[in-house]
Amino acid sequence: MEILAFGVQADERPLIERAFAGLHDIHCVHVFLTEDTAPMAAGYEAISTSVNANLSGRVLQTLAVGGTSMIAQRSTGFNNIDLDVAERLGISIARVSYYSPYSVAEFAWTLAMAVNRRIVRASARTRDFDFRLDGLMGRDLRGRTVGVLGTGKIGEAFTRIAHGFGMRLLGWDVAENPACAALGMTYVDKDELLAAADLVSLHVPLLPATHHLIGAAELRAMKDDAILVNSSRGGLIDTDALVTELRRGRFSGVGLDVYEAEAGLFFLDKSLEAIQDDTLARLVTFPHVLVTSHQAYYTEDAVGQIVAATVQNVDDYVAGRRTENFLVSPAGPAS
Structure with missing residues (x-):
């Protein structure tokens, strides 16, 4: 499955690409998910977002129209996500429930x-x-x-x-x-x-x-x-x-x-x-x-755990499994 990862920092990119290698095709971009950048996800069944992504109802609607049905957020917090809209649109939402x-x-x-x-x-x-x-x-x-x-x-x-x-x-x-x-x-x-x-x-x-x-x-x-x-x-x-x-x-x-x-x-x-x-x-x-600029989590150990959990969340979505990381249950992949 092809995945678009938004808001990837330079230090994160090699960790993400290594973790997904041989499992899924991951495409990393440094821009953050906003109303303006949401159309970039058209054609991607799954995307990954950072903590400061805008996952409002309007953005989720744009993602759904573009074919996105799974979002793997690379953070524990999810106050930036309209979960009610995601559920109504049938978009599975997963987060990272634990890292260092x-x-x-x-x-x-x-x-x-x-x-x-x-x-x-x-x-x-x-x-x-x-x-x-x-x-x-x-x-x-x-x-x-x-x-x-x-x-x-x-x-x-x-x-x-x-x-x-x-x-x-x-x-x-x-x-x-x-x-x-x-x-x-x-x-x-x-x-x-x-x-x-x-x-x-x-x-x-x-x-x-x-x-x-x-x-x-x-x-x-x-x-x-x-x-x-x-x-x-x-x-x-x-x-x-x-x-x-x-x-x-x-x-x-x-x-x-x-x-x-x-x-x-x-x-x-x-x-x-x-x-x-x-x-x-x-x-x-x-x-x-x-x-400082929201860097408390930013260690090799923590980011490595976040990336590993994100890979697992995508795998669980593909398999149709529901885990504690899912805020909105997976409906299963379209392909």
Whole structure:
């Protein structure tokens, strides 16, 4: 079967092509799936998409008209997909339900440590042979309190690292993780966690119930010198409210690997263009804010697992098998 893979990064391409070799014909393009690029999929029964693909009802309709009946998304999140429309059109949707939680957890800690110890500012200075320490003072994390919102696989991996630092562990989730509790984590309500934590890290999925989980009230509830890290989904934070608090001089550091309006920006080179997003433009001007481009998952280990799962999803579709990865059941291949 011929498959068109959208939004393939240069580092991903050899991994994808090797994984599909001898099984299916895979054609990789770097452009992302949008309303404008959806016609490219005409004639492809199956396509593969990245996390920032636009899989709205209009796009799905275009894909269906072009003959696409299976979409294998190379991510865990699926808030970008209109599943009701996909089911109505008979398009099977599969995602990757699991990949290395350590990739994201370790990167979340990379962000936390970078803003805590002012690494970006220090690096910029030393490139100019400015070796002053003014403004570079951080804090020991040992003995301080970390608040983990979401204690699933990634949250657990993040918590284990926090435990290694010797931090007091607070957690919030719809259900307690026994592994986190065994490390000494105390589960509290969200307000108590935000008020007590020196470092807050988000590890929950983006759902209607978690959209703007950290809004104006939650940001005001946090300590003035707290560190906030988000390596999950941008929509968890009300970015305009965050900018308002930052302008008031609050927070010791903020590390964001995701942004709620990142589609059409992240994974692309916009360096020669005028950025029209005033909120993002303001956000990156704060010296204690570090924004990266949704790269927390981007390790050889995690991407290799994502690609392997994508191949398996296509094989399962061809065989008419339903697995936990399928959000909309496979109807079986047309040929």
